[in-house]
Amino acid sequence: MSETVVHAEVPTRHDRLDRYFRLAERGTSVRTEVLAGITTFLTMAYIVLVNPSILGAAGMPVAAVAAATCFAAGFASILMGLSSNTPLALAPGMGLNAYFAYTVVGQMGVPWQVALGCVFLSGILFLLLTLTGVRQMIVACIPPHLFAAVAGGIGLFIGFIGLQNAGIVMASPATAVSLGDLKTPGAGLALFGLLLIAVLSIWSVRGAMLIGIVGTTLVGWMFGMVAIEPVPYTFATMTETVFALDIPGVFNLSATHGLGVVEILFVFMFVDIFDNIGTLVAVTKRAGLINAAGKIPGLNRILMSDAVATVVGSMAGTSTVTSYVESAAGVQAGGRTGLTAVVTGVLFLATMFVAPYAQIVPLAATAPALIVVGGLMLLPLKEVEWEDPMEAIPAFLTVAMIPFTYSIANGLAFGITAHAGLKLLRGRATTADWFLFLLAGVFVLRFVWMGAA
Template identity: 35%
Template sequence: MVTNSPKAAKLQHETPRGTASGLDRFFEITKRRSSVGQEIRGGLVTFFAMAYIIALNPLIIGTAADKDGNLISGAPMYTDAARTVVDEAAVGASIGMVAAATALVAGLLTLAMGLIGRFPMGLAAGLGLNALVAYVLAPQMTWPQAMGLVVWEGILIFILVLTGFRTAVFKAIPKTLRTAISVGIGLFIAFVGLVNAGVVRKGGGTPVELGVGGTLQGWPIGVFFFGMLLLIGLYVLKVKGAMLISIVSATVLGIIIEAVTKLGAQSPDGSNPFGWSLNVPALQNFTLPDLGLIGRIDMFGAFFPDGQFSVTSFVALLVLVFSLLLADFFDTMGTVVAVGSEGGLLDKDGMPPRTTEILLVDSVGAIAGGLGSVSSNTCYVESTAGVGEGARTGLASVVTGLAFIAAIFLAPLINMVPSEAAAPVLVFVGFLMISQVVDVDWTKPEVGIPAFLTIILMPFAYSISVGIGAGMVAHVFIKVVKGEARKVHPLMYVVAALFVIYFIQGALIGVLAG
C-alpha cells in the first residue's frame, strides 16, 4: 500500500501555525500542517531546482532549425545556402526569445497550479518532450507547424481529463505500482542531480562513469559536494530552510570560484570538461525580454505538407502526436504520485486532493507550451525538492510561479545559480523518496517484478514514462499468465496496449515511411 515516507513525516515536525484567515482557508495551510513561511521556503526551493530549464530549454528549442533551415525566431540559422555557416547572432537572439517565453509560460501555469489545483507542484517545458519537438518534429516541418501539433496534443489530453478518462486511469493503477513509481522517480531525480553536477558522466568504455576518467576533478564538483555536505549537516540538525540555504551558499561559493578561476562552461566538444555544467555563476548582460514567440503557431499546416494531404504523412504524424501525448500523460501521473506521497497528501486510495483540477491545469500546460512556442509544459518532478523543504499547499506553487515571472526580467541573476548548486537538493530528495521501497511486497513475484522494472527503468532509460509503461505491461502480462486476467482493471489492458505501441513506435514509423 502507499504510505507516507518516514523522511517526509520528519519534515512535518512543526506545530501547525496560523489563524483561520482567508489565505489559510483557501490553501488549507493549517489543515495540511504547514505555515506561510514553510510554503515560501518550499516554493523558492522548487523554483531553484527547476530554474535550470530557463537556460536549458533555449539551448534545445532555440538552436535547432526546421525543414527550411529557420530558427524558431523565424530567422535563418545559416548564412550560406549550403547550410554550413551558423549565424551566431541569430542563434543568440533565438535563445533569448525562448528563454523569456519559457519563464513566462512556466510562471503562469505554476500560478494556475497553485490557485486552481492548490498543489505544491511547478510546471515548465518538459525535458524529453522539447527534444522530441526540436529534433524529430521540426526537421519535418516549420516551427509554427511543430508547435501546432503540440497544441493538438494538449487539446487531446484536455478532452481526456474532461471525460474522466485520465482520472480513471489514475485510479486503475495498482497501489503497489504507484509506490514503485515514487521510488523510481526518487532514483531518477537523484541520477539527474548527479549528471547535472558532472559527478556521473558518459564514460569512455562504459555507459557512465564517476567524474572524468573515473575520478572527481574540478572546482564545480567541489561546489556540488560542499552543497551536499552542508545540506546533510543542516538536515540532521533539523535546521529550517536547509535546502534553500544549501543552494544559496553553494551559489555564492561558485560565484567566488568563477571570479577567481574564470572556468567558463563545459564545451559540447568536451574541450573544457572541468567547467560548469549548465549555468556559469557569473553576472550576465541585462537585456529586455522579447516575447515575440507567443502565438506563433500553425494548427493545420503539418497535416498538409507541400499544400497537399497525404495519408501516409497523416498517420505518421498521428504516431508522433501519440508519443507526445503518452509521455506527457504518464510523466504527470508519476510526478503527481511522487509529490503527493512525499508530502503526505494522498488519501487512503492513493489519490491527491483536487485530482481533476491538477490534471486539468497540466493538460492546459501542453496547450500553453505550444502557444508560447516553448514545447509542451508539464509537471516537474523537481517539485519534490520543495516538498522536501516543507511545501504542502498551492501557496508554494504561487511563490514558484511568481519567481518564474520575475525571472523574465531577472534572468541574469537567476542564471547565476549553477546546476552544481541545485543538484545536491535533487540527490537528497532521492534519499527521501526511496524509503518507500519497503512498502512493496518483494516476496510476491507478481508484485515485485513490475515494481522492479518500474524502478530501474526510470533512471536507466532516463524516462519516467518508460518505467511506468514497463511496469504496467509486466503487471498485465503476469496476471494473464497466472490466470487472473479478470482481476486486472479493463483500463490497464488499454494502457498496456498503448505502451506496447509507444515502445515500438520507431518501427511503426519506419514501416509507414517505407
Template identity: 40%
Template structure:
C-alpha cells in the same frame, strides 16, 4: 476576512501567516527550476534568457490558477524529466526544430484536457495501483539525479560500460560535488532551502575559481526578446509537423510521462498534508487534473516544456500550508523573478569540457537533491506483496536505466499485470490497466511501427 472565507482557512486549521510562510517555503525549494529549465532547453537551441522569463511566468500563472481553482497548496512549473525528453530526445535526437518539439507538448496537453473533460483521466487515477504511483515518483527521482550527476561531470558516458565515474579533479566536477554535499548536509540538518544553498555553493565556488563567468548585471527590465519563445509551439506549421506519424509515439510518451508524474506527486503531497478525503482520495481531483493538463499545453505554448504539479509543494505543506492561498503566494514570487535574468544566467551557464560536451555544474546540486527527496517515497511501497513489489521494482529500475520515464512505466504496467495473473487475481485487474498494455506495446514497438507501418 474575504480571503479567509474564500480559502476556508479556519476550516482547514490554518491562517494567512502560515499559508504565506508555506508559499515561501515552496518557492524556495522549487525556484531552482528557473535556473535549471533554461540550462536544459538552451542545450537544444532555445534562447536562455527567453526561456528563463517564460519559465517564471508560466510557473507563476499556473500556480496561482491552481490555488484559486482547487484550494490546495500545489505549485506548478516546467517538469524536470519532461524538459530533458524534449531537449535530448525530441529536438536533438529526432532532429526537429524547437517549435515542433513544443508543439508536441501542446498536443499532449490538449489530449490530457480532453480526457479530463471526458472523465477518463480521473478514472485512470483511481485505476492505477498506489504502489505503481509511488514507484513512478521514485523512478523519476533517480532519473533526475542521473541527469544531475552527468551535468556535474561526476558521471560520464563510457563506450565500454555505458556510464562511468568522471574525472573528479576537474573544476566543474569539484564545484558540483561541493554543492551536492553541502545541500545534502543541510537537508540532514533540517535546514530549509537546502537545494538553493547547494546551488549557491556551487555558483560561488565556480565564480571564485574561475569555472563560471560573473554576471553582467544583477537585475534588468525584460526586453521584447525575452518573450520570443511564447507562441512558437502554437504556430500552424509547427503543429502540422508535430502531427506526423513519426511523432505520434512521442506525443503518447509525453502524455504518459506527464500524466503519471502528476498522479504520483499529487497523491504523495496530499497524503503527507493529511488532505485526503474520507475515501482516501485527493479532494477536487478533477479540477486539479484539469489545471495540470491545461498547464501542460500552456507550457508548450510558452516554449518552456510541460508545466506540471511539483512534489516540492510538500515543503509548503510541511510548513503548515493547507490551502490555495499558499499557491497564490508562490505564484507571485515566481512572477517577480523575471527581473533577475542576469543572475539566473550565471547559475545556469554551460561549461564546455569537450568537443560535444557542455556541463552545467551549478545546477547539478538541485537535480541530485530532487532525486534524494523523491526517492523517499519508496518507503510507502508494500515490498512484502509481490503484486506491489514487482511492478514497483521494474518501474524504479526501468526509468533511470533506460533513460526513459515512459519505458519504465511501461515495464511496471507489464509487471503488475503478469504478477496479478500469476497470483490468480485476474478479475481484480482494472479494465483501464488492461487497456494500458496494448498502448505500451505500441510504445515499445514505435520504431518498428514508424519504419514498417506509418
C-alpha cells in the same frame, strides 16, 4: 428624540481573504498563509535555474526559458490557489523537462518548437480526459506500485543526468559508463555544490537547493571558473520562446516518426497524471484536506488547473507544468488554503524580472541539485512490496529501463506490459482489467514497430 445611527462595517482586506479562502474554517490566518507561501517558494525556486539549464541543452534560449519558467510557475500557482483553494504550487516538472530535452529533442531529433507543440497538445488531452472521466480509468488500471516505480525511475534518470553534467560520470566504450576525472575543475565544483546542498539539507535550511546553486556559482566565479558576461535584459530577450510552439509541426511528425508522436504525447500526459496525483495525495493528506470518505474535495478543479497550466506554459515556452511536492514545506509551515499557493505564485512572477541572469549559472552548479532531487524522488519506492514478484518484477523493470534507456516511455512500457502479462499468467485477470490489457497491447505493438524500424 435621538436617533441611533447604525454604521455598516466595511469588510477589511483580511475579512475578504478570510471569506474567499475560508481561513478561519481551516484554522489558519493571513500571516500564516503568507509565511507558508514564502516557504514553498524558497524550497522550489531552484527550478528557475535548473529548468533553463536542462532545456538549454535542447537549444532553447536560456534567458527566455528562465522567464517562461517564472511566468508559468506564477500563473499556475495563482490559478491553483484561486480555483481550488489548495496549498499546491506548480512549476515546470523535473523529469519531464529532461525527457523533453534529452529524449524528444536530443534522441528523436524533434525541433524544440515542435516539442513545445507536443506539450500543448498533451495539456489539451489531459483537459479532455479530465472532463470525460477517462483520466480516472487510466489511474484506476495502474497499480500503486507502478506509480512508485515511475517516480523512482525518473529520480534515477534525473540523478544520472546530474552526474553526467557534473563530469562525475562519463561515457565509456568498454562499459558504457564509468567514473569521470574528479580532478577537473567542473567535477570539483559540482562535488562542492553537492556537499553544500547536503549539509544545508540535513540542517533543515529552507531553500537549501537554491542557496546551494547560488553558493556554488559564486565559488566558481571566485576561482575564475564561471564567465560573468553582461546579460541582455530586454523584453525581446525574455520573450524569445513566447508563442514559439509549432503545433502543425506535431502532425507532420507522423511522416518521420510514426508512432513516436503518439508516444511523446502519451508520456507527457501520462507522467503528468502520475506526478500530479501522487503529489496531490501527499500534500492534501498532510494538510488534513482529505474528507471522511477518503476523497480530495475539488479534485476536478485541481486537475483542470494543472492541465490549463501546461497549455499556458507551452505557449510561454517551457515543458510540462505540474504540481510540486515541495508544496509540503509550505503545509508544514502552516499553509492550509489556496492563499499559500497565490503567495508562491506572486513571488515567482516577481522573480521573472531577474530571470535572464540564470544563464550565468554553470552546469556544475545545477548538477548537484539534479543529483539531490533525483535521490529524493526514490522515496516512493518503499511502497513497493519487493518480496512479492508480482510487484517487484514490473517495478524493477520500470525503475531500471527509464535511466538505462534514457527514456521514460520505455520504462512505462516495460512496467505496464510486465504487470499485465504476469497478472494474466497468474490467473488474476478480470474483465475489469480490459483497459490495462489495451495499454499493454499498444506497448507490445510499439516494441514490434521499433524492432522492425
